[in-house]
Amino acid sequence: MTTLERADIESIEFGGHNGDITRVRGYQNYNVSDSHIKALENPTALRPWVDTEVKSKFFTDIFNDISPKRYVDFGCNLGYYVFLGSIANVDSVGIDYNLEYISVCNAIKARHKLKATFKHTNLENWHAEDDNSYDLLTVFNVIHHLYNRTEQYKNMDRLVHDFAMKSATVLFEFPTERDKKGHKWTMDTDYSQDLFESSLTNQFSMWKKIPGQTEERPYYLCNA
Numbered sequence: 001m002t003t004l005e006r007a008d009i010e011s012i013e014f015g016g017h018n019g020d021i022t023r024v025r026g027y028q029n030y031n032v033s034d035s036h037i038k039a040l041e042n043p044t045a046l047r048p049w050v051d052t053e054v055k056s057k058f059f060t061d062i063f064n065d066i067s068p069k070r071y072v073d074f075g076c077n078l079g080y081y082v083f084l085g086s087i088a089n090v091d092s093v094g095i096d097y098n099l100e101y102i103s104v105c106n107a108i109k110a111r112h113k114l115k116a117t118f119k120h121t122n123l124e125n126w127h128a129e130d131d132n133s134y135d136l137l138t139v140f141n142v143i144h145h146l147y148n149r150t151e152q153y154k155n156m157d158r159l160v161h162d163f164a165m166k167s168a169t170v171l172f173e174f175p176t177e178r179d180k181k182g183h184k185w186t187m188d189t190d191y192s193q194d195l196f197e198s199s200l201t202n203q204f205s206m207w208k209k210i211p212g213q214t215e216e217r218p219y220y221l222c223n224a
């Protein structure tokens with residue numbers, strides 16, 4: 001699997017042989033121990049598009065409401081949401097196509113003896129696997145990549161279908177075609193919020209739009 005860019009990892013501080021807390025800084029920012037995890041506000045202005053603390057608050061409310069037995073995060077990055085699930089004693093899985101992220105997640109998992117599974121794969125390969133019985137799937141800020149960058153879906157119905165078949169509930173964060181990054185990776189295609197919403201109607205029995213951290217990155221909570 002070819003990775004198009006280096007993982008956005010600033011530092012992983014394990015703190016020596018008796019360090020209880022691992023400090024993770026990069027695209028996601030958090031501190032984790034054997035039994036606790038704490039999301040942090042973006043420590044620098046380098047990444048204005050994401051704040052792990054704000055997003056975590058939003059996620060935790062939905063996560064607690066659904067109370068999944070099996071949870072999977074697609075595009076799991078530095079593993080924050082997967083470790084949060086695992087510390088809450090939920091069977092939690094993280095998926096990423098970038099081996100750097102998967103390796104770091106596995107090192108944090110080993111360090112703190114956390115129960116979680118990390119898979120190095122992409123949507124097209126995961127779709128072919130018999131791995132469909134999740135209660136909650138999160139797809140945060142990654143769908144625009146799959147449309148025409150790290151994968152070549154270019155068909156919104158097929159893309160949404162490949163997620164819909166995996167889980168009873170799917171929570172998307174969707175960068176629209178007006179979002180800076182959404183636009184950058186999809187401008188030569190027909191990718192649009194209208195197309196996404198019509199695919200949700202085709203693939204799910206119910207969905208609702210929820211405001212996100214910016215106007216152009218709304219969330220969609222969808223039920224099979």
Ligand SMILES: C[S@@+](CC[C@H](N)C(=O)[O-])C[C@H]1O[C@@H](n2cnc3c(N)ncnc32)[C@H](O)[C@@H]1O
Nearest residue numbers: 075077096097098122123140141142145150151
């Ligand atoms: C913009 S980051 C979002 C990270 C995380 N979901 C969040 O919101 O905090 C996109 C993530 O998706 C991963 N990714 C991109 N294309 C992917 C693909 N085709 N299959 C699996 N993961 C992918 C990247 O490696 C990265 O970790």
